[in-house]
Amino acid sequence: MALSLAIPVRSTVQAPRGLRGQLAKGGKPLPTTLPWRTVDVFCGCGAGVLIAVARHRGCTRAALREGDVGERGAEEFFPKTEFQESATSAKIPCEPAIRIGHGYDIHRMLPRDEPEGWGKCSPQPAVIGGVTFEEFPLGVVAHSDGDVVYHSTIDAILGALGLPDIGQLFPDNDPRWRGANSEQFFDEAVRLMGLRGYRIGNVDVTIIAEKPRLAARKADMKDNLVRICDTIPARVNLKARTHEKMDSVGECRALECHACVLLEKA
Ligand SMILES: Nc1ccn([C@@H]2O[C@H](COP(=O)(O)O)[C@@H](O)[C@H]2O)c(=O)n1
Ligand SMILES: C[C@@]1(CO)OP(=O)(O)OP(=O)(O)OC[C@H]1O
Numbered sequence: 001m002a003l004s005l006a007i008p009v010r011s012t013v014q015a016p017r018g019l020r021g022q023l024a025k026g027g028k029p030l031p032t033t034l035p036w037r038t039v040d041v042f043c044g045c046g047a048g049v050l051i052a053v054a055r056h057r058g059c060t061r062a063a064l065r066e067g068d069v070g071e072r073g074a075e076e077f078f079p080k081t082e083f084q085e086s087a088t089s090a091k092i093p094c095e096p097a098i099r100i101g102h103g104y105d106i107h108r109m110l111p112r113d114e115p116e117g118w119g120k121c122s123p124q125p126a127v128i129g130g131v132t133f134e135e136f137p138l139g140v141v142a143h144s145d146g147d148v149v150y151h152s153t154i155d156a157i158l159g160a161l162g163l164p165d166i167g168q169l170f171p172d173n174d175p176r177w178r179g180a181n182s183e184q185f186f187d188e189a190v191r192l193m194g195l196r197g198y199r200i201g202n203v204d205v206t207i208i209a210e211k212p213r214l215a216a217r218k219a220d221m222k223d224n225l226v227r228i229c230d231t232i233p234a235r236v237n238l239k240a241r242t243h244e245k246m247d248s249v250g251e252c253r254a255l256e257c258h259a260c261v262l263l264e265k266a
Pocket of ligand 2: 105106141142143144145146147151166167168170171172177178180
């Protein structure tokens, strides 16, 4: 489903009375002044955080609300039939043909042979780009599986779309995500990208880790990125670097990752 979203010309505007009435049927009070700057966000995510909905089908159909709507996705919270036509008279420029995003993530690493001493910070086997390094003596401290490659790429996609970051969509105090396979977060980011009418132009990832040695596993990581991003190998690149033994990453106390994505109109 391709969406053309309204980018308003004013920073705030009074929501039309009819629209407020329709939205209020969702069971939540609505602000009387809506931050229309955020109306170019579409988020019908499984995590349940609805930021905005805007559609263009000849005329504008827009609904907007910030906040947690529980486990319901945007589509359910604002059923299509309840959308109000002509929510704004602002001109509706097309979405750009391309959008760029950057993501970054870092996680602590700790020895796995003394996990009880760390309590809530117990290190888990390192998962990097969807590949588990079972034989590696250090583990990653995270709420989920702590996959820095997936987390940074997810944030790059969300950033390109102007959406909230991974921690907002999947809070690290939510027990549902404890030890979670980050592929489910990634799937959601890719789903949101598709809803907005974009696909991967290309992805470029740089992992910075003194250890483990990644060279032999990079092909598997790339395969995972290609699969989850629903793209082709020529559009995904994954690099590794040490931190030349300096600072936390160089001293094997952390590993980090940067990701850049270019999205293009599908
Ligand atoms: N954890 C890592 C880090 C780096 N590599 C590969 O080693 C090459 C040299 O890295 P430098 O940081 O010393 O420039 C580089 O080409 C990486 O692909 C690795 O496999 N695992
Ligand atoms: C993925 C989440 C959610 O479990 O937690 P972590 O695994 O700790 O990872 P991080 O990269 O710190 O951020 C996003 C979090 O909300």
